[in-house]
Amino acid sequence: MEKKTLSRDGTHIAYTRTGQGPALLLVSGAMSTGATLASLAAPLSERFDVTVYDRRGRGESGETEPYAVEREVEDLAALIDAVGGEASLYGISSGGALVLRAAASGLPVRRAAVYEVPYAMDDADAKARAEYTARLTEALGQGRRSDAVELFLRLTGLGEDVIRSARQSPMWAGMESIAPSLAYDDAVMGDGRLPQSLLASITAPVLSLAGGASAGWMREAARAVAEAVPQGTYRSLEGQSHMVEPGVLAPVLAEYFAA
Structure with a gap:
């Protein structure tokens, strides 16, 4: 990360800014840092002033306790100030939920786009998320980062064999290092259900995207976001999953944010 800005509570937020044009901030999801979005930022920087950043508690950004979702919205406010006072926002997964919260908070957001915010679409999904929250809180409270x-x-649907393999991989240590931030993403998701009243209060246009190869409930949730936002639009990207390919996503975002 090349630069740092100071959030309202005194936390330093690290970010990288590339390209020229209208300001665009990219927001990562769980278990990721700003570097995760570098491959998306690169093509977008040909038309936009693109900022990627490490969300608080991960990467090169600082952390100030106690955590609150409002502090993450303030982080985005500080970044928007740093890039000129107005920006468009893109967020993936729980990062998309943060983008929607920021847009609803009254920040100067020109346009917003989100990819597969994983809202629970039925009681069974909501119950599973509540159980995840309880078990996650217990594991982190006991310092069991690996758990x-x-x-x-x-929760993301990976099988036990894949998880066992991941534990043996070089990336596992890095995942453990930012495991406490999983609680932050969980908090950003609220109770996991679609926040109808929050979405209804968003005045900026919102593009809600999903992959055509993703699970049905993911596409349903993305469509529900678009329907709940007054200026919402839904679009499915053929052949894509939750691990969307930057080369497919970038042109879609570029067309939308340039409008």
């Missing part, structure tokens, strides 16, 4: 990572990977 917390496993809980998250199971």
